[in-house]
Amino acid sequence: xxxxxxxxGSDKIADEVPIAVEPFHQTLLKHGLSLNRGQTTTLQVNVGxxxxxxxxxxxxxxxxxxxENMDAxxxxxxxxxxxxxxxxxxxxTGGAPELNPNLVDLIEGLYLHAPKIMLRxxxxxxxxxxxxxxxxxxxxxxxxxxxxxPSLNESQADSQRGKGVFAKSIDAFKKLNAMGYGLDGxxxxxxxxxxxxxxxxxxxxxxxxxRFRQVLEQKWGIVFNNLFNFANVPLGRFRQWLxxxxxxxxxxxxxxxxxxxxxxxxxMCRTLVSVSWDGYLYDCDFNIAKGLYLGERKxxxxxxxxxxEPGSSIAVGDHCYTCxxxxxxx
Amino acid sequence: xxxxxxxxxxxxxxxxxxxxxxxxxxxxxxxGAVFEEGELTEREKALIALSVAxxxxxxxxxxxxxxxxxxxxxxxxxMTEAVHVxxxxxxxxxxVHGIQMRNVAEKLSx
Numbered sequence: 001x002x003x004x005x006x007x008x009g010s011d012k013i014a015d016e017v018p019i020a021v022e023p024f025h026q027t028l029l030k031h032g033l034s035l036n037r038g039q040t041t042t043l044q045v046n047v048g049x050x051x052x053x054x055x056x057x058x059x060x061x062x063x064x065x066x067x068e069n070m071d072a073x074x075x076x077x078x079x080x081x082x083x084x085x086x087x088x089x090x091x092x093t094g095g096a097p098e099l100n101p102n103l104v105d106l107i108e109g110l111y112l113h114a115p116k117i118m119l120r121x122x123x124x125x126x127x128x129x130x131x132x133x134x135x136x137x138x139x140x141x142x143x144x145x146x147x148x149x150p151s152l153n154e155s156q157a158d159s160q161r162g163k164g165v166f167a168k169s170i171d172a173f174k175k176l177n178a179m180g181y182g183l184d185g186x187x188x189x190x191x192x193x194x195x196x197x198x199x200x201x202x203x204x205x206x207x208x209x210x211r212f213r214q215v216l217e218q219k220w221g222i223v224f225n226n227l228f229n230f231a232n233v234p235l236g237r238f239r240q241w242l243x244x245x246x247x248x249x250x251x252x253x254x255x256x257x258x259x260x261x262x263x264x265x266x267x268m269c270r271t272l273v274s275v276s277w278d279g280y281l282y283d284c285d286f287n288i289a290k291g292l293y294l295g296e297r298k299x300x301x302x303x304x305x306x307x308x309e310p311g312s313s314i315a316v317g318d319h320c321y322t323c324x325x326x327x328x329x330x
Numbered sequence: 331x332x333x334x335x336x337x338x339x340x341x342x343x344x345x346x347x348x349x350x351x352x353x354x355x356x357x358x359x360x361x362g363a364v365f366e367e368g369e370l371t372e373r374e375k376a377l378i379a380l381s382v383a384x385x386x387x388x389x390x391x392x393x394x395x396x397x398x399x400x401x402x403x404x405x406x407x408x409m410t411e412a413v414h415v416x417x418x419x420x421x422x423x424x425x426v427h428g429i430q431m432r433n434v435a436e437k438l439s440x
Contacts, residue, residue: 155405
């Protein structure tokens with residue numbers, strides 16, 4: 001299941017390589033823009049960096065060698081926060097969230113507090129070991145599944161996510177469809193996330209979704225609700241690969257030259273607060289990778305009395321160009 | 331090593347309009363319109379462009395349309411098949427001229 005050698009901490013090395021890019025905050029200023037919070041409606045919970053895969057585009061360097069996992073005490077603090085604040089949606093991510101032993105308690109607790117819960121899954125961790133039990137719980141609690149599925153091509157998918165992942169993903173999709181996931185009227189959403197399998201930007205979402213729908217149904221009888229195309233963020237293992245492959249400078253220039261001022265208003269960090277496995281808060285999952293705390297202040301979830309104030313500042317870095325390139329990243 | 335083909339020249343393509351801006355504008359407008367989604371998808375058009383790029387052996391076009399194909403969601407297998415299509419047509423075009431050869435040879439021969 002290894003797409004590449006684990007490179008924990010290697011983002012530091014890649015970060016030290018100077019690349020001449022106009023700082024993101026200066027680009028915002030140049031366009032007369034600022035990046036501030038709107039009304040926060042989504043709580044993202046990153047339950048840890050433990051993963052059964054070593055995906056080569058992972059911005060968090062997640063993998064089997066990582067030990068960072070949200071403990072029961074922090075899970076309770078997150079549940080308490082979700083109880084204090086009315087979030088429209090809770091977005092559970094990792095690592096592979098399925099590998100956190102407290103995931104079931106987290107879902108059972110969040111179910112009481114939020115109308116919509118999403119679980120980001122690599123599919124192989126979901127359909128493995130205790131997977132059937134977990135899938136049953138997800139169905140019972142109406143948890144939407146957001147599944148990583150980069151390409152309709154086995155070779156491309158496996159090159160990003162590890163040998164054999166494509167075939168296992170197809171098996172997992174079939175199982176989820178059989179449970180009702182992705183089927184019209186079931187109320188169980190199965191959404192796909194496709195990241196490019198290299199140093200290039202994703203296709204237009206609408207066109208890609210149409211093609212994925214056609215091919216998945218024709219070849220495997222698989223159905224799903226929505227496909228989301230996200231550009232890869234030049235952090236963590238992906239940044240290291242960009243550096244080693246000689247693509248870093250060109251990729252960063254591609255992102256910066258694609259800056260779309262109109263995309264700033266719709267970026268996800270304006271309406272989302274992200275809590276890390278250790279309970280500290282960030283403006284997004286990418287800022288967890290970068291170590292940039294919420295509004296550049298280190299605050300623990302247990303200290304939060306409500307959502308971040310609308311209008312408050314968002315911590316930014318050069319990786320933010322990923323979310324403002326082209327049509328944006330929401 | 332000096333070479334006639336430099337990757338950094340590709341982004342300068344629009345500079346060709348400096349001496350004849352009206353003609354360049356017409357060309358680039360047409361070029362842009364050609365690659366917009368129509369009955370053929372942008373992905374399919376990029377695959378055609380990639381295969382033609384190989385037929386005319388243009389390094390700029392191969393570079394640009396390899397990236398375009400990947401960004402439009404094509405994979406290396408599809409792109410390789412597209413190159414084989416144009417190779418078959420190009421090879422076939424040579425081979426079919428063998429009929430001309432045969433016609434001339436038959437006329438001249440006893």
